[in-house]
Amino acid sequence: MASEFVFAPPATVSVPVVGQTARFPVHRIYCVGRNYEDHAKEMGFTGAVHREAGGLSADAAVVVEAGQTGTVDYPTLTKNLHHEIELVVAIGTGGKNISAADAHKHIFGYAVGLDMTRRDLQNEMKKQGRPWDIGKGFEQSAPIGPIVPVAQAGDAEKAEISLQVNGTDRQRSNVSKLIWNVAETIEHLSAAWELQPGDLIYSGTPEGVAAVVAGDTLVGEVAGLPVLTVKIV
Known part of the structure; x- marks a missing residue:
C-alpha cells in the first residue's frame, strides 16, 4: 500500500543531463570555501589557507535548463x-x-554553478564566532546549469573558468588552480560525510567576487560545459 503523508512532500529537485532524457536527481549540495589562493587572499586570509566545506539542502539549487536564463530573487536580510x-x-x-x-570513479559529470553569498551576514557571523550558514544556506543560493557526463566533459578540471556581470568580466581563472583538487575534495568530504548518488560539490571560487543587484545578468562559464546565465530579480 502506498504511504500517506500529512502534507504533500516536495518534488525531487533534478538537473538536466546533456545528451540524455533522464535527469540527475539532487540529494545534497556541498560547498567548498577558500579553495583558490587568490580568492582566499582577497577575503583577507594570509599565510596557510584553511579550506572549509559545508552543506546545503537540495532546494537551494536553481536549475537552469540549456540555453535559458534562470532567475534568482534578491534574498532578504542582505x-x-x-x-x-x-x-x-x-x-x-x-x-x-x-x-x-579512487575519487574519479565516483564522478558522474560536471556543470557550471554559482554559489551566491549574503556576504554581510557571513562576515558578521564570522566576527561573532558563530556558524555562518545564514550567509550561504538560503533559498536559490546555488544556481546550476546542465550536467555533462564525464566522458563528454573533456578536461573540466583544467578548464578556464569565468564570470561576467552585464557583459563585464568579474572573475577569470583556471580550475587547475584549485588548492584542493577535485579528487582531494572528494576524499576530504567522504571522510566527514557519506557521499550519496545525487550529491553536488561546488568546488570553490576564484578571485574577483563582488556584489550584484536586482537587474544584473550573470553569465558563468567553464570551458567545455554549457554556459550558465542567471538574472537577479
Whole structure:
C-alpha cells in the first residue's frame, strides 16, 4: 500500500543531463570555501589557507535548463549579495572514506554553478564566532546549469573558468588552480560525510567576487560545459 503523508512532500529537485532524457536527481549540495589562493587572499586570509566545506539542502539549487536564463530573487536580510562562479562535480556513486586515487570513479559529470553569498551576514557571523550558514544556506543560493557526463566533459578540471556581470568580466581563472583538487575534495568530504548518488560539490571560487543587484545578468562559464546565465530579480 502506498504511504500517506500529512502534507504533500516536495518534488525531487533534478538537473538536466546533456545528451540524455533522464535527469540527475539532487540529494545534497556541498560547498567548498577558500579553495583558490587568490580568492582566499582577497577575503583577507594570509599565510596557510584553511579550506572549509559545508552543506546545503537540495532546494537551494536553481536549475537552469540549456540555453535559458534562470532567475534568482534578491534574498532578504542582505545588502551585499556576492557572486561566486564554480565548477560543480556531480556524484554518481556514493561512498565513505573514498581515497583520492579512487575519487574519479565516483564522478558522474560536471556543470557550471554559482554559489551566491549574503556576504554581510557571513562576515558578521564570522566576527561573532558563530556558524555562518545564514550567509550561504538560503533559498536559490546555488544556481546550476546542465550536467555533462564525464566522458563528454573533456578536461573540466583544467578548464578556464569565468564570470561576467552585464557583459563585464568579474572573475577569470583556471580550475587547475584549485588548492584542493577535485579528487582531494572528494576524499576530504567522504571522510566527514557519506557521499550519496545525487550529491553536488561546488568546488570553490576564484578571485574577483563582488556584489550584484536586482537587474544584473550573470553569465558563468567553464570551458567545455554549457554556459550558465542567471538574472537577479
